[in-house]
Amino acid sequence: MHSDQTLACGCGQVRLRVEGPPIASVECLCTSCRTAAHHLEALPGAPRIVDDKGATPFVMQRKDRLAILDGEDRFSAFRLQPEAGTRRVVATCCNTPMFLEFPGGHWLSLYAGLWPDALRPPLEMRTMAGDFPDPAALPDDVPNLKQHSLRFYARLLGAWARMGFRNPKIEVKGELHV
Numbered sequence: 137m138h139s140d141q142t143l144a145c146g147c148g149q150v151r152l153r154v155e156g157p158p159i160a161s162v163e164c165l166c167t168s169c170r171t172a173a174h175h176l177e178a179l180p181g182a183p184r185i186v187d188d189k190g191a192t193p194f195v196m197q198r199k200d201r202l203a204i205l206d207g208e209d210r211f212s213a214f215r216l217q218p219e220a221g222t223r224r225v226v227a228t229c230c231n232t233p234m235f236l237e238f239p240g241g242h243w244l245s246l247y248a249g250l251w252p253d254a255l256r257p258p259l260e261m262r263t264m265a266g267d268f269p270d271p272a273a274l275p276d277d278v279p280n281l282k283q284h285s286l287r288f289y290a291r292l293l294g295a296w297a298r299m300g301f302r303n304p305k306i307e308v309k310g311e312l313h314v
């Protein structure tokens with residue numbers, strides 16, 4: 137499978153390049169992701185980011201293995217609370233949600249819908265199943281982790297070690313209030 141991929145917002149003004157395999161390909165079941173999707177999917181022209189069962193698919197990518205090729209000035213950050221460090225960054229040209237970033241995180245969780253279906257890294261696990269209203273309804277094709285389990289943190293830590301524990305900064309000037 138090709139792991140290098142150019143990704144674009146819906147209208148093509150924002151383009152990213154990811155290189156190398158992702159840290160993980162996940163579906164997040166947490167309440168925050170569902171709440172954020174409720175706001176972001178309501179923006180004019182926005183694509184769906186939550187699937188029918190209520191999961192948000194993400195591809196987690198090392199920050200040093202992605203480049204913003206075009207349209208960085210279109211980025212705006214959406215925060216669930218004004219003081220929240222966690223931000224979800226939207227390409228405001230066409231309201232495509234691009235990624236989720238935790239404060240101090242060495243990776244970005246890119247919305248998996250940015251990948252063409254055939255090229256999307258295959259799903260490996262679901263996280264935060266403890267937040268999900270009906271965990272028994274989840275399919276068992278991949279592990280449904282209650283929290284961000286040890287296995288999940290081991291992946292993240294391993295990736296950070298290979299990055300030399302650096303944390304590249306992603307510049308986002310705008311703030312989005314919806």
Ligand SMILES: [Zn+2]
Nearest residue numbers: 145147229230
């Ligand atoms: Zn766009």
Ligand SMILES: [Zn+2]
Nearest residue numbers: 164165166169
């Ligand atoms: Zn989440």
